[in-house]
Amino acid sequence: MKTKFLLLAFAAIVTILGNTVEAQSVAITNARIVTVSGSTIPSGSVVIRDGLIEAVGADVRIPADARIINGSGLTVYPGLFDAASTLGMPAPSGPQGQGGPGGGGGGAAAAAAAAARAGELEGISNYPVGLRPEFRAADVFKAGDSQFEAVRNAGITTAVVSGRTGIFTGASLVTNLAGDRVSAMIIRSPASQNFSYRTIGGGQYPASLLGTFSAFRQLLHDAKRQQDIERLHAADPRGLKRPESDPSLTALYPVINGQMPIVFNANTEREIVRSLDLAKEFKLKAVISGGHEAWKQAARLKEQNVPVLVSLNFPKGTAPTAPEADPDDLSTLKMRAETPKGPARLVQAGVKIAFQTGDLTNVNDIFTNLGYAIDDGLSADAALRAFTLSGAEIFGVDNVTGSVEKGKIANLVVTRGDVFAKERTVTHVIVDGNVFEQKERPAAQPGRGRGPQGPGQPAQPAAGSIGGTYTITIEIPGESMPATLVITPTGSTFTGQLRTAMGNSDVQNGKITGNAFSFTAVVPYGGVSLNIDVSGTVTGNAISGNINTDQGAVPFSGTKNP
Amino acid sequence: MFLIKEKIMRKTSIFLVFAALCMFAATAATAQNGDVLIKNATVMTASKGTLQNTDILIQNGKITRIGKNLTSGSARVIDATGKYVTPGIIDAHSHAMLDAINESSFSVTSMTDVKDALDPDDISIYRALAGGTTAALLLHGSANSIGGQSATIKFKYGKGKDDFLIKDAPTGIKFAMGENVKRSNFNVPGMTPRYPRTRMGVVETVRDAFTRARDYRQAWADFNAKKTKTPPRRDLQLEPLVEILEGKRIVHAHGYRSDEQLNLLKIADEFGFKIGTLQHGLETYKFAPEIAKHGAGVSIFIDSWSYKIEGYDAIPFTAYMLWKQGIVVSINSDSDERIRRLNLDAAKAMKYGGVPEEDALKMVTLNPAIQLGIGKRTGSIEVGKDGDVVIWTGHPFSPYSRVETTMIEGEVYFDRAADAQKRTAAEAEKAALLKDKMNSGPATGSGPGAGPRIPRESIVHDRDHADQEKTGDTHTDQEGGHR
Structure with a gap:
């Protein structure tokens, strides 16, 4: 008896250890699978192991160790990919664009602030804070589930994150939106450089839009020169003064060599035209982010092969509170009415688009506005692609995520009802193979500004x-x-x-x-x-x-x- | 009232209401083959006298024939019986359509270029067209000793910004001296002032910049002669100054006091370059012979003065006195408001001193064209020049006359009759747009609606542009607020 008890106890321990040491697989069975990269599987299974998609198909053997999610009546999609976000970035502290505080790439500002207060800015760079492309958003990106919960519950598994402030807002990272360790969450960093039509402020150059252009040009010329002299020096250092090594310039090499995308934050037609001009002048691999009026330049975007990260934060009018108030002017009214029609027009013109949430704090607004874009002519397929694989392609991570394919990261969203339908319910969100199960609740209210914000949403007012x-x-x-x-x-x-x-x-x-x-x-x-x-x-x-x-x-x- | 503000001529919008489309088809009929025949007008050529009962044929954007009883061929015919035709008015000093005007961080900002900040949708453009203005020199502001690079444009409202630029126009740059440059009026207690703070400092700043530019040019010459191994650092601040030294870029220099402007001519002589125009130059009558000797042009306000200390010595006879010296004089607006009525400013040159009618007209047409380096293609009504013409209801120097039609290269950019129709169409479009889901509250997000909207008027009295960083509608009720 005693021996038998011990044996049972031992077996139980082995079982427990086995469960924790070996990765258990997860299988979603009998589900409709929208792969995005290939054809849709009306009824099939997805097997997930060790954070990756192990198998996908109509006729897949379910492993014996699989935890089974009955996908009957459910649809599996790739996790949604937010192509521009500031999630996980420190909140802006102090005034943006000051010589010291806040001028730097994203939360790098926080670090720079201390130095600025002490007097001189530290660092090797010869350029002011705000014009420092070497800042990486990843260096200040904060892990921790709570801040991601609201958007993740809506099905967004992956985001491209860059800083909030500066002309160069910090090199972005592509990251999954679950985990406690940044090192494990990152998919790619740096993924892109990010540029905004801003000034440094505080009377420092550049203090106007004019200076922003000339400072940008000078920086790119300087980077090219430093790179050229580095090469000359590497080939034969004798008799050649060693080149300077400015990190702000070194960080720009991949940009001027056309290897790394540079994302121009541009919503108005003029900002978009200016970005396209700069891209042409320096042969940059440009991307437009925001793009409210991008449809007006669809032909040029197509011609220059520049994709648009369309912000779903569509501009919207407010009700005047005073009866004597002037109505908005015609161009503003027109701009607002046309913006939701933009995505369809861009796709029709052959411009690659990816969606970004534009830091909308209310997740319901993301889908309300996406619904407007679909109502205004964007096909559901194109919308889905723009919210999944296209973003991954633009940032060069489509070999690991963006679609439901064998061998890719298990970033998935499972819904009852179509993923963008008003009556949809997200049942599971899977990030890096980790399943976040959601209690089914009555369909989310598609209305504006009324829906739940989701737990863990940072205390930020809309x-x-x-x-x-x-x-x-x-x-x-x-x-x-x-x-x-x-x-x-x-x-x-x-x-x-x-x-x-x-x-x-x-x-x-x-x-x-x-x-x-x-x-x-x-x-x-x-x-x-x-x-x-x-x-x-x-x-x-x-x-x-x-x-x-x-x-x-x-x-x-x-x-x-x- | 608000309708005036609308950008009603945007061709880019494909969602104009049907009425607007019909109207546009009617007014833009010339665009079908670009040819137009203006019949039986009083033509003030601005170079070859005033011609009675004369026809002008414009083909492919160029004036091809001027004479009597011309046949139209396939050209659209405009009966201008009883009307006057002048060349399009040219403003040699404007800040219209600029999203940014001053980069006031440094006193030498030659690396900046207003061409980067063009707003082709600025309603000021349409208003300028309604006053017969077809071309302008868009300048950086006057905050700096050496400001930014300029843009020489035609007001092709409705087109993209690149279409505005006159491709073969010489490049230009803004200089400035005096109060604005030494920041006299921007002295906030407790703040660190910017160098230079005195008129001496301004001269030193300019001389220093050109000394550096000369060294920079030498450094490149040495490299190109293989005397040095590595190329000099490309310096976007000095490159335009080298172009000035080489006579490839026109200097347009803001200034008021005669001593200062004379100083600038001396610096230019010292470094061996020319000043293209002295801008404002309210005291230029004091040293007209020296200006004539240097060969500079002058671009002035006809009778605007005393809006600042530097403007107290101005007289309305300046245009006449400079003209007597054979100096190329233009009358500019430096204002989105005055740009609409430069014809009347030209008329005043006849009143004060008695400049002959044609020479007065030249001061807002051919003379600014010459100063901008575009005199060969526009500025007067001559065969071979661009079809930039204005049809007036009466003599352009009469305050009772109105612009009926403004054409650039034969294409109609303003037409008074069409404008009235457009207003009706815009009203209808606006009413429809107000009902759109995106235009009715509440806003995205969960905040409260909004406070009262503040009525805005976007006409800017911005003569001299002391420092305005114009970035949209600018509210200036107080007269003199920005001088």
Whole structure:
């Protein structure tokens, strides 16, 4: 008896150890499988082992150790691929575009901030923070499931992440959206360089759009020269002064050599045209991100073979609250109405598109807007491809993810109902083979702004909630100036006014990113007009930030009027 | 009221309502073969006198015949009986259609180029066309000793930005001296000022830049002669200055005081280059002989002064006095508002001193064309020149006259009758668009709707452009706010 008990106990231990040591497989059986790369399998199985897709097909042998998910009535898709995101990036701290804080690639700003405060910026680079392509988003990317949960529950398994601030916003990484260790999550880094039409601010060059162009050009010429001299020196160092080694320039080699994509953040037609011009001038492997008006340049995008990462954060009008308010102008109204039609037009013109979420904090908006694009002529197949394999292709990771294929990473989303249908339910999300099972609940409300945000969503107000009237104090040296700031958001942009005792100034270039905002204005000050560059954040009812002028920066803070 | 602001001529939009399409087909009929015959007009040629009852034939964008009783062939015929035709007006100093004007971080920003920041949809363009202006020199602002590179354009509203650029126009660059450059009016207590702060410093800054440019040119010459192994670093700031030294780039120099502008002519002589135009130059009447000797042109306001300390010595007879010295004089707007009525500014040159009618007209047509280096292709009504013409309801120097039609290379870019129709069409389109799902609240996201929209007026009184970084609608109620 005793022996038999021991034996049983031993067997039990072996079993337990066996389960943890050896990777158990998972099999989704009897499911409809939309592979994206190949034809759809009406009823078949997907076998997952050790984070990879081991087998897929209509007639697949289910391993004995498989945990079986009965896929009857369910559809398996590749995990959705968000082609531009700032998930996992530190929240913007302090004013964006300052010489020191916030000017750098993404959260690199946080590290740079300390150095800047101490006085001089550290580092080998000869270029100012904000113009430093060597910053890698991966270096500050934070792991941890909670921040990814909301979008992952919606079926997004993979994202391209870059920084939030700077002209060069930091080299992006392609990462899976589950895990506690960044090293294990990353699929590719650096995946692309990222460029925004911004300024450094604080009176530093480049302080205007004009300077942004000339600084970009000079940087690329400098990189080419450093690379050329490095080659000369490597071939025969004697008698040749050794080349300088500036990391900002070294980081650009793959870009100027056309090996690494450079993503231009560009929504308006003019920004897109400017990006295409730069791409042509320097023979860059360009990608457009945002692309609200990209359809207007579809022919050129096709001709230059430039893909578009279409933001699903479509601009949307707001209801005027005052009866005497001016309606929006015709061009704005037209731009908003046309944006959802853009994806279909781009696809029809033969332009490659991939979807990105545009940092929409409410996941329901992503699918509501995607639904508009489909209603406006985008085929469901094209939409799915744009949200899966196309993004992977653009960032060179389609050999490992983006479709349901044997040997690829097991990034899958399983739904009841079509993945983009209004009545869909996500039942399982699989990232790197890890199954995130979801309790089936009544179909998500497709309506705007009403759906659940999902647990673990970072405490970030939606863009719209920044709107309001704020009573602020501007701390000009020697005096405190009371002022009123009106913020009227429209998607990720806003209009409004800054009112002081000296006069009123309209908000120009108002932009909202999460709970951060920035704008420029021309303000009357002491009998002259000052160009100001304002950035700040809203936390709850509190607002704070900096006002930058050519002569320096002054802080402001205040609260929202009830 | 708001309709004025709409970009109603956008050809790129394929979703114009049907009415607009019909209208457009009617007005753009010339585009079918590009040929147009203007019949029986009073033609003010701006170079060869005023011709009565004269026809102008424009074929493939060029003026091919001027005379009486011309036959139309396949050209569209416009009956201009009782009307006046002038060359398109040219503004030698404008900041229209620029998304950014000043890069004020450094005092030498020759590496910047306003061609990077063109906004072909700027409503100011359409307004300029409605005032008969067809071409302009788009300049960087006046914050810097040496500002950015300029753009010489025709206002081909509705086309892409590259179509605006006059391909064979010489390149240009903005210089500036005086208050704006030394940042007199941008002194915020506690802030570190930018060098230079004095007029001495401005001169030093320019001289230093050209000294560096000369060294830079030598460094490349040495490399090309194989005296050095590695190429010099390409310096985008100095390259345009080398072009100036080599006479390949026209300098357009903002300034007010005669002593300063004379200083600049001396620096130019010292380094062996020419100043193309002295811009503003409200005191140029004080040293006209020196200007004539140097060979510079002058581009002025006809009767605008005292809006800043530097502008107190201006007189309205400057145009006349310079003209007497044989200097090429143009009258510019430096303003999205005044650009619409430069014809009346030209008329004032007749009033103050008595410049003859044709020479007054030249000050807003052929003379700016010469200053911009495009005088061979436009600026006057002559066979072989571009079909850039304006049809006026009466004499262009009368305040009662209106522009009826503005053409660039034979293509209609403004037509008063068509404009009225477009407004109706735009109203209908707007009403329809307001109902679109994307234009009705609430906004994406879960925030509250919005505060009241602030009515905006986008006309800018921006003469002299002290420092404006124009990035959209600019609200300037206070007269003198931006001078």
